[in-house]
Amino acid sequence: MIEISDESLIQRIAAGDRAAMRILHGRHATRTLRFLIRLVRDESQAEDLMxxxxxxxxxxxxxxxxRSSVSTWILSIARFKALSALRRRAPRPLEPEIAEAVEDDADTPEVVAQKASKADAMRRCLGRLSLEHREVIDLVYYHERSVEEASEILQIPAATVKTRMFYxxxxxxxLLAAAGVDRGWP
Structure with missing residues (x-):
């Protein structure tokens, strides 16, 4: 079977072709959902945003x-939806039981050594980055977007993407060093 390009699918979707929409959704839904989950940090909300x-x-x-690839266009729509949802989200005070259960960041070396694998430590550290840094890391490393594509999705200059990547x-x-994770991976 000949694979239809994303651009052709978009043209067919514009003409009202539901089958083309199902194909496009099948190609990009998983990546889009993961991107949304990383941004809003709530799987249920990410599914609604999808x-x-x-x-x-x-x-x-x-x-x-x-002017961009279809996948870049979809991720830019997803980013806009996620940022809008984050702006609407009102900060909720923690309930006393939950506040008491919040883990202290000042773990001893023994506790750090007993925590989950390096991949889990990496996810925790990524979660502690600012939204701007998380989205750049996510686009470039997890979605394998070029600096130019990330620039287009984030609607910022390429130089800003590079600067954010550096920081x-x-x-x-x-954060990884503080968590006791060395730079080498087994």
Whole structure:
């Protein structure tokens, strides 16, 4: 079977082709959902946002100009939806039982050694980065986007992407060192 390009699918979606929408969704849904989960840190909310993202893809397919790849366009819609949701999210005070259960960051070396694997430590440290640094790391390393594509998705200059990458890697190295994780991976 000949694989249809994403751009062709978008044209067919713009004409109302539901089968094309199912194919496009199948290609990009997992990556989009993971991106949303990393940004909003709530799987349920990320799933709700996924529906909004692909509804917008359906509605806006006729306006796709092809200045970027379809996957970049979808991730930029997802990012906009996630940031909008984060702005609407009101900070909730912690309930006393939950506040008491919050782990102290000042773990002893023995506790650090007993914690989960290096991959878990990496996820924890990534979660401690600022939103701007997390999204750059996520796009470049997890979604394998170029600096230019990340720049387009984030709607910032490429130089800013590079600067954020530099500081994100520096901060991540500090966090990993503080967590007792060396730079070498087995």
């Amino acid at each position: 529906s909004d993202v692909y509804f917008d893809v359906w509605r806006q397919a006729s306006r796709f100009e092809g 994100a890697r520096k901060k991540l190295a500090e």
